[in-house]
Amino acid sequence: MAHPVQRQAEIVELSPVGAYHRLVLRAEGIAGRVLPGHFAALAVDRADGSLLLRRPFFVHRADPAEDTIEVVFAEVGAGTRALARQRVGDLVDVVAPLGTAFPVPTGPASALMVAGGYGSVPLFGLADRITEQGGSVGFILGAASADRLFGVEQARALTPDVLVTTEDGGYGIRGQVTLPLTEAMRAIEARVVYASGPTAMLRAVAEVCANEEVRCFTAVEQTMACGVGVCMSCVLPVVGEDGVSRLVRSCVDGPCFDGSRVRWKDFGTVPPDLEGAAAMGGH
Incomplete structure (x- = not known):
């Protein structure tokens, strides 16, 4: 489980990389906590207050010696377009690391x-x-x-x-x-x-x-509104180790899941055999 912190992070690099953007942020106490598969949630301010929700991005690299983390993003909406127009030296409010990381094999594999x-x-x-x-x-x-x-x-x-x-x-x-x-x-x-x-x-x-x-x-690349497990906007059906299927939150229970346990064909639905499906209106 990640142990996130909130920081005002300084942009130390923002540059194009192919069709994407590479963003390097310096923020004390984040990089040393990052594991592969963790993500960061960035707040992008606009004067009209229209961008209320944070934007989640997988962490590409983390350098504890430099206190930096790196994310890569594409311009796909108002939030990422605004982020792409930031400048070196600007501050970005960031919460990281978030989510459940990839499991790493024990020993050589x-x-x-x-x-x-x-x-x-x-x-x-x-x-x-x-x-x-x-x-x-x-x-x-x-x-x-x-x-x-x-x-x-x-x-x-x-x-x-x-x-x-x-x-x-x-x-x-x-x-x-x-x-x-x-x-x-x-x-x-x-x-x-x-x-x-x-x-x-x-x-x-x-x-x-x-x-x-x-x-x-x-x-998984689920749309997230809060990134911390409160809003339930990023749920997906997953079979638990006990064999019971439940809707789980990709922001805290994931985003890294055992692929054999995800019910891929049931994305966006409430399967009738899901635990609690009747209470959620399943048929």
């Missing part, structure tokens, strides 16, 4: 990282940890087109086992990340797969892993 677009952001710190304890990693990085990829060169700096897919065929293998997934798992003898990206991709990866009997952990 072979792991495959699978990502769509800038969903790869939380996987690099995880790859570092796995290799630091004697394990090995491979990557499959995919996107709709080459400009939407993130981290290809970072991945290649970590391992020679990097595959790239684009749906338009403009770079790497034409197709989705699941196309080479089974072959890649077998090639590196992956004991575990970590996936981050759009829900449809995560579902497909989890299904392939189930067929191959390989453990799979997924970082």
Whole structure:
């Protein structure tokens, strides 16, 4: 479980990286608490007060020596557009780290990282940890087109086992990340797969892993209003260790989940066999 703090963080770098933006924040006491899969919730101020909710972003890198954390984001709405127009030296109110991190294998293990677009952001710190304890990693990085990829060169700096897919065929293998997934798992003898990206991709990866009997952990990209477990806006159906299905909060119970326990086909619904479904209006 994360132990978040709230800080006024100084922007020390804000620069374009492909189709995205790289934001580095200096804030005392945050970086040393970050684990792979944690996220930060940033408040973006506007004079008209229209941006009330914080914006969540996976932490890409954390440097305790410099007291900095790094996030990567795309301009997709008013909040991220406003954030992209901040300047070095500006202050951003940040709460971090938040969420439940990826579980890391005990001892050396072979792991495959699978990502769509800038969903790869939380996987690099995880790859570092796995290799630091004697394990090995491979990557499959995919996107709709080459400009939407993130981290290809970072991945290649970590391992020679990097595959790239684009749906338009403009770079790497034409197709989705699941196309080479089974072959890649077998090639590196992956004991575990970590996936981050759009829900449809995560579902497909989890299904392939189930067929191959390989453990799979997924970082979901649910819309969050509060980020701290109060508003219940980011719930999804998950089977608990006791076999009972419940709606759980991706902001505190996740965003990193065992992919075999997430009920992917029931996203956005209240399944009738869910605990408490009758009280929530399930049929």
